[in-house]
Amino acid sequence: MIRIAAVGDVHVDKDVLGRYRPALEELPDRADALLVAGDLTRHGTAEEARCFATEFGGLGVPVVVVLGNHDHQSDRQGEVAAVLTGAGITVLEGAATVLELHGHRLGIAGVKGFGGGFAGACASNFGEREMKDFVGTTEAAAASLAAALRSVECDALVALTHYSPVPETLVGEPLEIYAFLGSYQLGQAIDSAPAALALHGHAHHGSERGRTPGGVPVRNVAHPVIKQGYNVYQLLSGGGDAQLAGAAWIEVFGFGRSGTRGVMYTLLWILAVILVVSGIVALFRRQLLWGIVLIIVGLLVGPGGVSLFT
Amino acid sequence: MTNRLDLEAEIQRLLTEHDRISELGITVHRRDDLVMLGGEVESAQRRDEICRQIAVHFPDVEIICDIGVTRAQAPSEVEEIS
Numbered sequence: 164m165i166r167i168a169a170v171g172d173v174h175v176d177k178d179v180l181g182r183y184r185p186a187l188e189e190l191p192d193r194a195d196a197l198l199v200a201g202d203l204t205r206h207g208t209a210e211e212a213r214c215f216a217t218e219f220g221g222l223g224v225p226v227v228v229v230l231g232n233h234d235h236q237s238d239r240q241g242e243v244a245a246v247l248t249g250a251g252i253t254v255l256e257g258a259a260t261v262l263e264l265h266g267h268r269l270g271i272a273g274v275k276g277f278g279g280g281f282a283g284a285c286a287s288n289f290g291e292r293e294m295k296d297f298v299g300t301t302e303a304a305a306a307s308l309a310a311a312l313r314s315v316e317c318d319a320l321v322a323l324t325h326y327s328p329v330p331e332t333l334v335g336e337p338l339e340i341y342a343f344l345g346s347y348q349l350g351q352a353i354d355s356a357p358a359a360l361a362l363h364g365h366a367h368h369g370s371e372r373g374r375t376p377g378g379v380p381v382r383n384v385a386h387p388v389i390k391q392g393y394n395v396y397q398l399l400s401g402g403g404d405a406q407l408a409g410a411a412w413i414e415v416f417g418f419g420r421s422g423t424r425g426v427m428y429t430l431l432w433i434l435a436v437i438l439v440v441s442g443i444v445a446l447f448r449r450q451l452l453w454g455i456v457l458i459i460v461g462l463l464v465g466p467g468g469v470s471l472f473t
Numbered sequence: 474m475t476n477r478l479d480l481e482a483e484i485q486r487l488l489t490e491h492d493r494i495s496e497l498g499i500t501v502h503r504r505d506d507l508v509m510l511g512g513e514v515e516s517a518q519r520r521d522e523i524c525r526q527i528a529v530h531f532p533d534v535e536i537i538c539d540i541g542v543t544r545a546q547a548p549s550e551v552e553e554i555s
Binding site: 166172173174175178179182183185186189190193205206233236359360367368380382386387390391392393394395396397398400 | 492495497498500512513515516518519543544545546547548550551552553554555
């Protein structure tokens with residue numbers, strides 16, 4: 164089971180410092196990571212980025228973000244990303260990261276994305292140079308998201324964007340501006356990989372829930388939509404836990420792990436079993452102290468529980 | 474009350490492009506002789522600044538500033554994704 168917290172469009176500046184912090188202090192008790200779906204700042208300045216890092220950094224859980232259109236307003240998005248990265252926050256733009264959480268690998272692929280519209284009302288890569296640049300930007304963003312999504316091997320894959328990949332989560336916004344709020348190409352990119360969840364922001368008056376044409380759940384986590392400090396989503400709960408239960412022994416004995424780590428786990432388990440069995444045999448032979456020592460050493464050697472090697 | 478047909482557009486652009494506001498999520502609706510502003514912002518200072526700037530730039534327009542501040546409390550529920 165993995166729990167991820169998510170919010171977008173927090174637009175942090177000095178006047179917001181401290182507003183989110185009480186809820187964020189509780190976050191490690193509620194979730195394993197925090198994802199922020201862009202518009203971290205108001206004008207995209209380094210100073211505002213530092214405010215964001217102060218408010219959302221140092222939580223004790225990984226923080227992964229994409230930038231939004233507000234973070235580009237001052238044309239200093241590189242500087243903003245550098246400030247955030249320096250504060251230990253992972254910034255994704257056509258890239259992916261993997262978090263190891265409770266023995267699961269959570270893959271997150273992110274891109275800001277762009278507008279362009281959706282089926283029946285979308286812009287085309289045709290005509291004036293400005294129009295081709297507009298649609299070309301969306302196409303490039305979607306292509307980089309698709310590549311990032313397909314680049315990771317993980318147990319649960321999440322797509323993180325600022326712009327929306329589907330029109331369903333825009334319901335509430337004026338229809339006339341849908342083309343500036345997202346693009347169907349982002350949805351196609353998400354459907355090109357086995358994503359478990361897609362998160363976006365940007366549409367303050369939109370709706371929370373939708374699905375891509377391929378069936379991937381989409382959540383609009385823009386702050387004015389969710390109306391709380393962050394939402395929490397649970398992944399790998401039903402099927403994941405069942406699979407875990409079924410695969411428990413495989414995992415415990417290291418066969419589910421790869422490379423030298425798996426071999427080491429297997430050897431440690433064999434050694435632990437030998438030590439504990441020897442200890443029990445010693446107890447039957449009335450070698451009380453020796454038996455207890457062997458059992459304790461065996462428990463300490465075996466992976467899991469009180470192991471020295473966990 | 475001004476009769477300018479483009480009033481809502483002018484207000485919308487001011488809300489977005491004014492450096493002290495930069496809000497894209499404010500709704501502007503004209504109702505009889507009133508202009509109603511809606512939506513939510515991140516702080517009370519931002520809401521007050523919006524109302525102040527609108528009053529300065531459109532002194533002849535009667536404005537109702539119905540803008541809220543988005544709550545930021547911790548969630549009480551978890552959604553299971555399946």
